[in-house]
Amino acid sequence: MAVLPRFLTDPQIGRHLLRDEGEVIVDEVGKHWVVYVVPVLIAAAGLVFLIGSAVWSITWAWFPMLLGLGLLTWAGWKALSANLDRFVITNMRVFRVHGVLARSLATMPLGRILDITVVKPMTGRILGYGHFTFESAAQDQGLRDIRFVGRPDERDLSIQRVVQRSGLRGPKVN
Known part of the structure; x- marks a missing residue:
C-alpha cells in the first residue's frame, strides 16, 4: 500500500498528450537530484x-x-513539489506540468520556439544540471524558465532535433 495516493505522486503526463493527433513523448525531464538536497x-x-x-x-x-x-x-x-515538476518534449510541443494540489500546465508549440538559452552555473557544470530559458514571439508566456534540468546539453540537442525533423526550421542546406 502506498503512503500517498498515486494522483499526488504521479504528474500523469499521458493525459495531456494529443494521442489522436499522433503526439508522442520524446523526453520527459524531472528535476535534477540537486533540488532534493535542501529538503533532505x-x-x-x-x-x-x-x-x-x-x-x-x-x-x-x-x-x-x-x-x-x-x-x-x-x-x-x-520534495513532493520537486518530484511533480516535469518538463516534457514531444514531437509537437514542449510543456511543463507542476503543482501538488493544484496542477499547472504550460505549453509551447515547437513552431513558436525562437531561441533556447541554456545557462549552466559553475555548480551546474560540476553536477550536471542547467537552466533553460525559452524565447518566443509572445511577451508573457507560462513556459519561459525551466530550472534544474539534468543533462541540459543533451536535452537542448533533442529539442533542436525534434524541431528540425518537424520541418519548422526549413530544409538542411548541403
Whole structure:
C-alpha cells in the first residue's frame, strides 16, 4: 500500500498528450537530484528536533517536537513539489506540468520556439544540471524558465532535433 495516493505522486503526463493527433513523448525531464538536497537537510534538522525533544522536560518537550514535525512536513512538501515538476518534449510541443494540489500546465508549440538559452552555473557544470530559458514571439508566456534540468546539453540537442525533423526550421542546406 502506498503512503500517498498515486494522483499526488504521479504528474500523469499521458493525459495531456494529443494521442489522436499522433503526439508522442520524446523526453520527459524531472528535476535534477540537486533540488532534493535542501529538503533532505531540512528533514534532517526536523529529525534532530524530534529526537532532541526526548531530552527536554515533559513540560517543554512539545516545542521541539512540533518544530521537528513542522520541518519534516515542509521538507516532504518541497520534495513532493520537486518530484511533480516535469518538463516534457514531444514531437509537437514542449510543456511543463507542476503543482501538488493544484496542477499547472504550460505549453509551447515547437513552431513558436525562437531561441533556447541554456545557462549552466559553475555548480551546474560540476553536477550536471542547467537552466533553460525559452524565447518566443509572445511577451508573457507560462513556459519561459525551466530550472534544474539534468543533462541540459543533451536535452537542448533533442529539442533542436525534434524541431528540425518537424520541418519548422526549413530544409538542411548541403
